[in-house]
Amino acid sequence: MKRAYLQTDDDIAARASAPGDAAIAVVRTAGPGSIERLARVFSRPGILLAAPSHQAVYGRIVGPGKRPVDEVLALVFRAPAGYTGQDGVDVLCHGGQTVVDAVMETLTAVGFQRALPGEFTFRAFINGKLDLARAEAVDELVKARTAGARGNALARLGGELSRRLELLHRELVRLAAACALRLDYGEDESPEDFLDERAALAAVRDGCANLAATYRVGRLLRDGARVVIAGRTNAGKSSLFNCLLKQERAIVSSQPGTTRDYVEAVLDLDGFPVTLIDTAGLRDSADLVEGEGMRRSRLLCEAADLVLYVVDAVAGLEVGDQAFLSEVQRPLLAVWNKLDNSAAGAAPADGRRWLGLSALDGQGESALVAALRTALVGMPAAGEALPDPDGLAITSDRQRQALLRAVAALDDALGLLGSGAIDQPEGVAETAFVHAGFGLDMVAVDIQAALAALGELSGETTSADILDALFSSFCVGK
Ligand SMILES: Nc1nc2c(ncn2[C@@H]2O[C@H](COP(=O)(O)OP(=O)(O)O)[C@@H](O)[C@H]2O)c(=O)[nH]1
Ligand SMILES: [Mg+2]
Structure with a gap:
């Protein structure tokens, strides 16, 4: 029978370290009977049980008949200490695949179940060691590809997001109570006018909206972006690729058609992992229209988050370039390369913003990097700081959706409280709507809906299905 995450009484085991040969591997176990169970296949059971x-x-x-399987160091954790909050032993064995396989076989023979992906973290969550926002950060920390992504995941693991959510949650609970109190007192004996709380409600709403807006940065930190360098052969695509990566990865040659397929590498763009792809050149006009190179470049461009289209300023814009530029449906930055060459012409006045560059001497590079960053991370809204990879950012669409649900519910509540009401002139019964008892009960419902949405972020009110889907995307052994 297929196991489920909620079977937390099972004793589970899995390799927690990466596959492949290494000096040491870690086989992690957890479960209420895990120490006793491990003692059955341990050479010094008494010492292990007493540890x-x-x-x-x-x-x-x-193994059976006391046949030695491996020499190990067993790290004992007793509930509620340890990662999962349950009893468990981390077994440090030798790192070869056959050793780990043999240890795992020995463990399953005495009843350990093979852990599901993320099952250890799931148990940590269920046992209150981590809330959901922090549990999600664990997986991202493991998979982080740049220092920026690691820092963001670590901050959330440390509880920065959880604390921020907790503040919003606490303020909403206070508002829900104030609202309930006002409803209890009825129309005339209101201890305080709930309209006074409008600003507080709006502040929580903005807090949720601002967190939701960090998703763009968070997603980019987690998933990175694919940037494809396209253009005709000899335009300087490979030179630009190397220039951005600060290393000679792609072959640069004055011989047309050197880059036959494509080369990719990860660029750390101010902390954002960007996969840069250098494509094969488009050889001549025939090639541009129907050639294989064109077809492949176009396919790569279609899957790109952004296209860097390079044109040789000495050769100038050709028909093929124009055809390509008019066809590409993805966000694009146009690069006018080889500006160091005295024969370089002026960039075309075609209404498009051309970024001047010399991939050879680096002039224009920092402006290009800035434009790349802006195009990928987005322009800050008025009054907003430039998106910062070191700032706290949410990384899952699930979190964003929950925050947006909270925002929508609070917008409803604010609407009921009447946006214009407070500014109305004297004599207008600005509070009549609320005082008459209309709306305030609905405001209460909206606040509860917002609270439920925030609860989904911390895991307080997350359904079993969502938890299943969430943890099953983790690595096994985490
Ligand atoms: N003067 C000058 N030459 C460049 C520049 N960028 C590339 N080149 C030269 O143009 C030729 C083709 O460059 P390459 O990067 O291989 O072009 P690709 O075919 O588009 O990948 C090489 O001889 C490069 O040295 C530049 O900014 N200035
Ligand atoms: Mg090339």
Whole structure:
């Protein structure tokens, strides 16, 4: 039978370290009976069973007939300490694949179940060691590809997002209580006018909206972006590729058609992982219209988050370039390269913003990088700081959707409280709507809806299906 995450009484085991040969591998176990179960295949069961939490016990994993399987160090964790909050032992064995396989076989033979992806973290979540926002950060920390992505995941793992959410949540609970109190007192004996809380409600709404807006940065930190360098052969695509990467990755040649297929590498763009793809050149006009190079470049461009289209300023804009530029449906930056060459012409006045560059001497590079960053991360809205990879950012669409649901509910509530009401002139019964008892009960409903949405972020009110989907995308052993 297929196991489920909620079977938290099972003793589970999985390799927690990366596959492949290494000096040491970690096989992690957890579950209420895990220490006793492991003792059945451990050469020094008495010492293991008596070990206090966090103690390392040296010994051997032994199979049937006391046949030694491997020499190991067993790190004992006792509930509620340890990662999962359950009893568990991290077994440090030798790192070869066959060793790990043999240890895992020995463990499953005495009843350990193979852990599902993310099952250890799921248990940590269920046992209150981590809320959902922090649990999600664990997986991202493991998969982070740049220092910026790592820093963001680590901050969320450390609880920065959870704290921010907690503040919003607490303020909403206060508002819900104030609203309930006002409803209880009825029309005339209102201890305070709930309209006074409009600003507080709006502040929570803005807090949720601002967090939701960090998704763009967070997603980019987590997934990175694909940037394809396209253009005719000899335009300087490979030179630009190398220039951005600060290394000679792609072959640069004055011989047309050197880059036959494509080359890709990860560029750390101010902390954002950008996969840069140098494509094969488009050889001549026939090639541009129907050639294989064109077809492949176009396919790569279609899957790109952004296209860097390079034109040789000495050769100038040709028909093929124009055809390509008019066809590409993706966001694009047009690059006018080889400006160092005295024969370079002026960029075409075709209404498009051309970024001047010399991939050879680097002039225009920093402006190009800035334009690239702006195009990928987006322009800050008025009054907003430039998106910052070191700032706190949410990385999952699930989190964004929940925040947007909270925003929508609070917008409803604010609408009921009447946006214009407060500014109305004397004599107008600006509070009549609320005082008459209309609306305030609906405001209360909206606040509860917003609270429920925030609860989904921390995992307080997240359904089992969502939890399943979420944790199953984790690595096994995490
Ligand atoms: N003067 C000058 N030459 C360049 C520049 N960028 C590339 N080249 C030269 O143009 C030729 C083709 O460059 P390459 O990067 O291989 O072009 P690709 O075919 O588009 O990849 C090489 O001889 C490069 O040295 C530049 O900015 N200035
Ligand atoms: Mg090339």
